[in-house]
Amino acid sequence: MPKITDVAHKAGVSVTTVSRVLNNRGYISEATRDKVYKAMKDINYQPNELARSLYRRKSNTIGLIVPNVSHPFFSELTYYLEHFAHKKHYKLLLCNSNRDVNKEKEYIELLKQNQVEGVIMGSQVLEVENYLNLNLPIVSFDRALSKNIPVVTSDNYLGGKLASDLLIKKKCEDIAYIYGGIGGPHHTALLANDRYQGFLEGIKTRKDQISLITKELNTSEIESMVEEVSEFLKINPTIDGIFASSDIIASTIIQACYRLKKAIPDDLKIIGYDGVELSTVITPPLTTISQPLEKLSELTIDLLIRQIKGEKVPFNNLLPVSLVERGTT
Amino acid sequence: MPKITDVAHKAGVSVTTVSRVLNNRGYISEATRDKVYKAMKDINYQPNELARSLYRRKSNTIGLIVPNVSHPFFSELTYYLEHFAHKKHYKLLLCNSNRDVNKEKEYIELLKQNQVEGVIMGSQVLEVENYLNLNLPIVSFDRALSKNIPVVTSDNYLGGKLASDLLIKKKCEDIAYIYGGIGGPHHTALLANDRYQGFLEGIKTRKDQISLITKELNTSEIESMVEEVSEFLKINPTIDGIFASSDIIASTIIQACYRLKKAIPDDLKIIGYDGVELSTVITPPLTTISQPLEKLSELTIDLLIRQIKGEKVPFNNLLPVSLVERGTT
Secondary structure (H helix, E strand, O other): OOOHHHHHHHHOOOHHHHHHHHHOOOOOOHHHHHHHHHHHHHOOOOOHHHHHHHOOOOOOEEEEEEOOOOOHHHHHHHHHHHHHHHHOOOEEEEEEOOOOHHHHHHHHHHHHHOOOOEEEEOOOOOOHHHHHOOOOOEEEEOEOOOOOOOEEEEOHHHHHHHHHHHHHHOOOOEEEEEEEOOOOOOOOOEOOHHHHHHHHHHHHOOOOOOEEEEEEEOOOOHHHHHHHHHHHHHHOOOOOEEEEOOHHHHHHHHHHHHHHOOOOOOOOEEEEEEOOOHHHHOOOOOEEEEOOHHHHHHHHHHHHHHHHOOOOOOOEEEEOOEEEOOOOO | OOOHHHHHHHHOOOHHHHHHHHHOOOOOOHHHHHHHHHHHHHOOOOOHHHHHHHHOOOOOEEEEEEOOOOOHHHHHHHHHHHHHHHHOOOEEEEEEOOOOHHHHHHHHHHHHHOOOOEEEEOOOOOOOHHHHOOOOOEEEEOEOOOOOOOEEEEOHHHHHHHHHHHHHHOOOOEEEEEEEOOOOOOOOOEOOHHHHHHHHHHHHOOOOOOEEEEEEEOOOOHHHHHHHHHHHHHHOOOOOEEEEOOHHHHHHHHHHHHHHOOOOOOOOEEEEEEOOOHHHHOOOOOEEEEOOHHHHHHHHHHHHHHHHOOOOOOOEEEEOOEEEOOOOO
16 A cells, blocks of 8 residues: 655655645645645555545534633533534534634634534624625524524523512512623623513513613623622612622622622612522522523524534524522512 | 536536535535535546645644533633633634543544544543543643643642641631532542642641541532531531632532521631632632632643644643632631
């Protein structure tokens, strides 16, 4: 069986040059390249490893782009996505975009080059055109990219509604909605904004008795968030109910109450959002709107693989959320 | 030399379709794909692009095996590993082993098949032989696999020592070490066991005045851990200082104190381990032994890539830890 040294000898070049042609590395003139290819063909040089990848059609790899896998929500999502991808014999290439346009663009190029079979997009700052030109099956998570790209999300509107209903039931009258923080400013396409709409709708039914104030956090650093919330609560001492747009934000509100010696839930009731493990770990355990992360992940993988197989899938995929009452309400 | 148009003509499909098959993009039925491959073979079509990927040996991909990326420690580790891999133009294939021997074995096979260039092993239940047979550059994280496999870890012994020194300084006399929990029973190779040895060494200097009791948690479920710790504290009501082997365990101790109405730090002082973001999010914020996760990750990637390039690297790579005092001591 012919070897790389035979190719080099036949082509009249060094083994290093053949290797460079094979690996497509370094500068090789077109003439040299042709000579090497001709030699390979002449002596029928075809290692098995090559032959195998020659007709390999499938990479069985899915690309996942998230803002930051160390965020509790995305770490649990990533865990479940990998779990269900593995069950279907797919591997997961993980990309953290840090919500940076350039890094996102770079990752999309990289995923195309590496021939992933599909992409799960959990981060989105780029213009939609970049995704439509991807020419790859894609599922968007929690972000409406375009009418032509399937999106999986939980019922954010219902989540907001459940939160307002509970605060009203608990007789809160001076209510705040606190959002932003981790992950920076919300993109307009972020479906999580529906949380606020649902919450507002619930509050409106009692608008004669209830005052609502909204507060956007300007930082994503925990200590600064606690300080920002503390200041907010000092300026607004009568607030007796808060809906936070994430469990992380809710945890910083608990810390602010601890500093200000406000009793939870007696002085102030708090509802978080996401239902990640963090909500069970903090003290007191957090009342929260729980997203069905396991089911959302299973559905995302299913929709992506069905597209990879050439099937058409529905564009809007909405799963219900649920209220989990714990120690903060 | 045959062209892509010849393939299209021979297969009776459009050039776009041939291109899609070659690039493994878009929706192509199995039948069409077969037709195109047959045409390519019949007319001996070998495009440069294909030849390129054919002969390309480098995948620029690193395989990462962790027990569970949703655990705060591993999610932050994964974030930093991806960050530094990306900086060196490597991608990360993520595998969650769930500490399951079969899944770990399956992943190792899969990583070999997919020709990752190296493996980072953050989970290890398999026999060492399986890793020695891997024939791939490997770096073990926090687990001593064998004398022949480089390991990156933080100074667990020092961490334990710092914890005992602080509890002694804070005049604790009835001390407990609580470990286990999340992730199940510790494997003997787990270097984290050194934490206990360092802690013990510190306690020994005052053994005439201090009593030490160790408690292994038998569950990895948060609510059960809180119950187990509560029971333990009820049976041992005089305990005034606890060193927990992780921040997660420390957070369940805080919850148990909340239930039993023990004041932190007045009645009971608590020190965690890891220094993950969770330690800043819980109330009161946790005093903890902080592992230098960013530096550990950078070193891990560096050692792996140096091995991929054929360099020899040191086997023992130990980075210092630091004490971060917050509200629980």
